Amino acid sequence: MPDKEAVVVIVGGGFGGLAAARALRGAPVKVVLIDRVNHHLFQPLLYQVATSVLAPGQIASPIRGILRNNGNTTVILGTVTSIELASRQVFVDTQDRATVPVSYDYLILATGQTHSYFGHDEFEKYAPGLKNLADAVAIRNKILTAFELAEAEEDPARHKDLLTFILVGAGPTGVEMASAIAVMVHSTLKRDFRRVDPASARIVLVDMGPRPLGTFAPELSQAALERLKKLGVEVMLGKGVDSIDDEGVMVAGERIASRTVIWTAGVAPSPAGRWLNAETDRAGRVKIRHDLSVQDHPEIFVVGDTASLEQDGKPLPGVAQVAMQQGRYAGDLIERRVRGKASPRPFRYFDKGNLAVVGKGFAVLQSGKVQMSGFGAWLVWAAIHLQFLAQSSLRVSVFVQWVWTYCTGQRGSRLIVKHHAN
Amino acid sequence: MPDKEAVVVIVGGGFGGLAAARALRGAPVKVVLIDRVNHHLFQPLLYQVATSVLAPGQIASPIRGILRNNGNTTVILGTVTSIELASRQVFVDTQDRATVPVSYDYLILATGQTHSYFGHDEFEKYAPGLKNLADAVAIRNKILTAFELAEAEEDPARHKDLLTFILVGAGPTGVEMASAIAVMVHSTLKRDFRRVDPASARIVLVDMGPRPLGTFAPELSQAALERLKKLGVEVMLGKGVDSIDDEGVMVAGERIASRTVIWTAGVAPSPAGRWLNAETDRAGRVKIRHDLSVQDHPEIFVVGDTASLEQDGKPLPGVAQVAMQQGRYAGDLIERRVRGKASPRPFRYFDKGNLAVVGKGFAVLQSGKVQMSGFGAWLVWAAIHLQFLAQSSLRVSVFVQWVWTYCTGQRGSRLIVKHHAN
Numbered sequence: 001m002p003d004k005e006a007v008v009v010i011v012g013g014g015f016g017g018l019a020a021a022r023a024l025r026g027a028p029v030k031v032v033l034i035d036r037v038n039h040h041l042f043q044p045l046l047y048q049v050a051t052s053v054l055a056p057g058q059i060a061s062p063i064r065g066i067l068r069n070n071g072n073t074t075v076i077l078g079t080v081t082s083i084e085l086a087s088r089q090v091f092v093d094t095q096d097r098a099t100v101p102v103s104y105d106y107l108i109l110a111t112g113q114t115h116s117y118f119g120h121d122e123f124e125k126y127a128p129g130l131k132n133l134a135d136a137v138a139i140r141n142k143i144l145t146a147f148e149l150a151e152a153e154e155d156p157a158r159h160k161d162l163l164t165f166i167l168v169g170a171g172p173t174g175v176e177m178a179s180a181i182a183v184m185v186h187s188t189l190k191r192d193f194r195r196v197d198p199a200s201a202r203i204v205l206v207d208m209g210p211r212p213l214g215t216f217a218p219e220l221s222q223a224a225l226e227r228l229k230k231l232g233v234e235v236m237l238g239k240g241v242d243s244i245d246d247e248g249v250m251v252a253g254e255r256i257a258s259r260t261v262i263w264t265a266g267v268a269p270s271p272a273g274r275w276l277n278a279e280t281d282r283a284g285r286v287k288i289r290h291d292l293s294v295q296d297h298p299e300i301f302v303v304g305d306t307a308s309l310e311q312d313g314k315p316l317p318g319v320a321q322v323a324m325q326q327g328r329y330a331g332d333l334i335e336r337r338v339r340g341k342a343s344p345r346p347f348r349y350f351d352k353g354n355l356a357v358v359g360k361g362f363a364v365l366q367s368g369k370v371q372m373s374g375f376g377a378w379l380v381w382a383a384i385h386l387q388f389l390a391q392s393s394l395r396v397s398v399f400v401q402w403v404w405t406y407c408t409g410q411r412g413s414r415l416i417v418k419h420h421a422n
Numbered sequence: 423m424p425d426k427e428a429v430v431v432i433v434g435g436g437f438g439g440l441a442a443a444r445a446l447r448g449a450p451v452k453v454v455l456i457d458r459v460n461h462h463l464f465q466p467l468l469y470q471v472a473t474s475v476l477a478p479g480q481i482a483s484p485i486r487g488i489l490r491n492n493g494n495t496t497v498i499l500g501t502v503t504s505i506e507l508a509s510r511q512v513f514v515d516t517q518d519r520a521t522v523p524v525s526y527d528y529l530i531l532a533t534g535q536t537h538s539y540f541g542h543d544e545f546e547k548y549a550p551g552l553k554n555l556a557d558a559v560a561i562r563n564k565i566l567t568a569f570e571l572a573e574a575e576e577d578p579a580r581h582k583d584l585l586t587f588i589l590v591g592a593g594p595t596g597v598e599m600a601s602a603i604a605v606m607v608h609s610t611l612k613r614d615f616r617r618v619d620p621a622s623a624r625i626v627l628v629d630m631g632p633r634p635l636g637t638f639a640p641e642l643s644q645a646a647l648e649r650l651k652k653l654g655v656e657v658m659l660g661k662g663v664d665s666i667d668d669e670g671v672m673v674a675g676e677r678i679a680s681r682t683v684i685w686t687a688g689v690a691p692s693p694a695g696r697w698l699n700a701e702t703d704r705a706g707r708v709k710i711r712h713d714l715s716v717q718d719h720p721e722i723f724v725v726g727d728t729a730s731l732e733q734d735g736k737p738l739p740g741v742a743q744v745a746m747q748q749g750r751y752a753g754d755l756i757e758r759r760v761r762g763k764a765s766p767r768p769f770r771y772f773d774k775g776n777l778a779v780v781g782k783g784f785a786v787l788q789s790g791k792v793q794m795s796g797f798g799a800w801l802v803w804a805a806i807h808l809q810f811l812a813q814s815s816l817r818v819s820v821f822v823q824w825v826w827t828y829c830t831g832q833r834g835s836r837l838i839v840k841h842h843a844n
Binding site for chain 2: 058064068073152414
C-alpha cells in the first residue's frame with residue numbers, strides 16, 4: 001500500500017456518483033463526495049411528487065446516511081465552481097466560505113443534467129421544469145392551486161383557462177405527468193369540490209415529434225398514445241411551442257389559454273465540459289474514452305448524463321442505468337489502478353430495458369426484443385422501482401403509499417406550501 | 423325550513439374551524455370555510471417536522487379532503503383581508519382576484535395565532551419561529567445545514583459556533599424541540615460525519631421564567647428539567663435575550679456564539695380583533711361572551727387561540743382542546759338557532775389534561791389531579807396524538823414512522839431543500 005492514500009473526489013450524489021462511491025468502499029483510498037444537495041434523489045419517481053402521490057421524503061435520502069458504512073468516504077455539501085487541472089484541485093462553494101479547494105488524485109464527475117429551454121430561457125418563468133425536489137414541490141403547488149383558484153371563482157366562464165394543463169414534451173416525464181394528472185382529476189379530486197368538476201379539466205400534451213415516447217418502439221408509442229387518449233389527455237404531435245406567457249401558449253399558430261404550463265421537453269448537461277475545457281458533443285456532453293476517462297487526463301472520469309460515449313455506433317442514452325454502470329466501472333478501475341492491477345476491459349453498457357408509466361396500472365416496457373404494454377408491464381415497473389429505491393425504509397413506505405393510492409384513489413401529499421426562499 | 427338557507431362563514435381550518443364545520447354537517451345551512459392554506463395542520467407534531475422525524479405530509483391533510491363528505495360545505499383558499507359588519511360581508515384575497523366578497527348570516531372566526539417577538543421584530547430574521555409547515559421546513563433546513571457546514575469546514579475551531587443551537591423560550595415547543603435535537607445528535611447523526619462529532623453539539627434552552635413548561639405543575643417542570651439535563655441540554659432560566667444577530671445571541675449580558683437560533687417564545691393572536699373593531703384583552707385576543715359571540719354581534723363567534731374567555735376567574739389557555747370544544751359549541755349553537763331551538767347552556771371548557779414530550783420515550787402529563795412523568799406518560803402522549811390525527815392514513819404512516827425511528831434512530835425526512843419562493 002502507498003504511504004499516503006490516494007484521494008478520489010466524486011462530484012454528484014446521483015445514480016452515477018453513488019455507484020462509484022459504493023464501488024470504492026473496500027479500496028485503500030480516501031473518497032470525498034461533493035453534492036449541491038444533501039440527498040440522493042430517485043428521479044424516476046419525481047413526477048409522483050409533482051402530482052401529489054408521494055412526499056419528497058419518500059424518494060430522497062440523505063447521501064451521508066446512504067454512505068454511513070463507507071468508512072473511507074466524507075460527504076461535503078457544496079457547489080463546485082471550477083476545477084484546476086494542473087494542480088488537481090476542485091473548488092467548492094460551501095455557503096459558509098466562498099471557495100474551499102479540495103485536492104484529488106482521481107476525479108469522477110457525475111454531475112447529471114438540467115432542463116433546457118432550447119434557447120428560450122424566458123419560458124422558464126411560465127413553464128417550470130422538473131429536475132429536483134424544489135421543482136417538484138413548485139409544480140405540485142401550481143397544479144393544486146389551479147383547482148383552488150377555480151373553486152374560489154364563482155364565474156364558471158373563468159374555470160376553463162384555470163383548469164387547462166399543458167405539458168410541453170412527450171418523453172417519459174411528459175407522458176407520466178400528463179397521465180398522472182388525468183388520473184388525479186378523475187379519482188383523488190372527484191368529490192372534493194363544489195363549484196368545479198375536476199374531471200372537466202383539459203390536459204394537453206404537446207410534442208414536436210411524430211409520436212410520444214420517441215425512444216421506445218413505434219408499437220409501444222402507439223399503445224401509450226391510445227392509453228393517453230383513453231385517459232382523456234389531448235395529444236398534439238408534430239407541433240412546436242412558439243411562445244409561452246402567463247395566460248397560455250401558442251402552439252403551431254393556435255392559442256391555448258392556460259394558467260398551468262409545465263416544461264417536460266429538453267435537457268442540457270451540467271457545466272462539466274466547461275470546467276474541464278474538454279471536447280463536448282453537440283448537446284454539450286463531455287466526450288469520453290472507452291475507459292470513461294477524458295482525453296489527456298487518465299485521472300479524470302466522467303459518467304452518466306453529462307458524458308458522451310458511443311456504443312455500436314449509437315450514443316448511450318441519458319438514463320439511470322447507464323450512470324450506475326459507468327459509476328461502478330470508474331470506481332472499480334480506480335481501485336485496480338491503486339492496487340497496481342491490470343486495467344479492466346473497455347466499458348460496455350448492458351441495457352436491461354426501458355419502462356414508462358401511463359396512468360394507473362398501465363406501463364410500456366421494452367427490453368431487447370421483448371415489448372410489453374399494459375398491467376403486466378406496470379407490475380414490472382413497480383417491482384423494479386421499489387427494488388432500486390436507495391433505502392429499505394423508503395421502499396416500504398412507497399409500497400404502502402402505492403397500495404393505498406391504488407385502492408382508494410387518495411394521494412399522500414396534496415399540500416400547497418408557500419415556502420420561504422432560502 | 424327557511425326559504426333560503428343561512429350561510430355560515432368559517433374563517434380558519436385549524437382545530438376550531440374544522441370542529442365547527444363538522445358540527446354543522448347535518449344543519450340546514452350553507453357553510454363556506456376559508457383558509458390561507460389548503461391543509462389542516464396538526465400543530466402539536468410540527469416540531470417533529472422541524473427535527474426531521476416526520477415529513478410535512480404526515481401531519482397535514484387537505485381541508486377539502488377532510489370535509490369531503492360534508493356536502494353543505496364549500497372550502498375556499500384565500501386570505502381574509504377585512505370584514506364589513508353592517509353588510510355582513512367577509513372580503514377574501516384569492517390570489518387570482520384581489521378581493522372577493524363573501525356574505526354571511528353567521529360568522530365563526532377561528533384564525534389562531536402567530537409568533538410574537540415582543541416588539542423585537544428584527545429578531546425574526548435570525549431566529550425563525552415555528553407556526554406553519556413552511557416554518558418547520560425552514561428550521562429543518564437550518565438545523566441540518568449547520569452540521570453540513572461544520573463537516574465542510576476543515577478547521578475544528580470553527581465547528582463550535584456552527585454546532586451551537588439556541589432555543590429561546592422553554593414552553594412545550596422549546597422543550598420538545600431542544601430534546602428532539604439532543605436525541606438526533608446522539609442517534610440519527612451519530613455515524614454520518616467524519617470530521618465532526620454531532621454529539622459535541624451544544625444545545626441551549628433559554629427562558630425568562632424560573633422553570634421550563636411554566637403552565638405545568640412545578641413537580642413536572644422539575645422532572646422535565648432533569649430529563650433535559652440528562653439529554654445534555656443546557657437550560658438557562660430567569661434570563662432574557664437582549665439581542666440576536668447572525669453570529670449569536672446576548673443572554674443576560676453574556677454572549678453565546680451560534681449560527682442556529684430558534685424562536686419558541688411568544689405568540690400573538692390573529693388580526694380578528696382589528697377586523698371586528700372589538701374589545702380585546704391585553705394580549706390582543708377578542709373578548710367573547712359565554713356563548714362565544716362578540717358583544718353586540720350575536721351572529722359573530724370567535725373561537726380558539728384568538729378568543730379571550732375567562733372560566734372560574736382564569737383565562738382559558740391557547741390549546742387545541744379549547745379550540746375544538748369552542749368550535750363544536752359554536753357550530754351546535756348556530757344549528758339550534760337556525761332550527762328555532764332553545765340556546766344551549768353557556769360554554770364550559772372541559773380540561774382533559776396537558777402533555778409535553780422530553781426526548782425519546784419520556785413525557786410529562788397533567789390531567790386534573792393526576793401527574794405523571796416518564797415512559798408511561800409518553801405512551802399516553804403517543805396514543806392521544808395518533809388518535810387525533812385527522813386522517814386515518816396519516817395515523818398509520820406516523821405510527822410506522824415512530825416505531826421505525828424509535829427502534830433504529832433513523833428519521834423519516836432529513837432533507838435540505840432550497841425551495842423556490844412562491
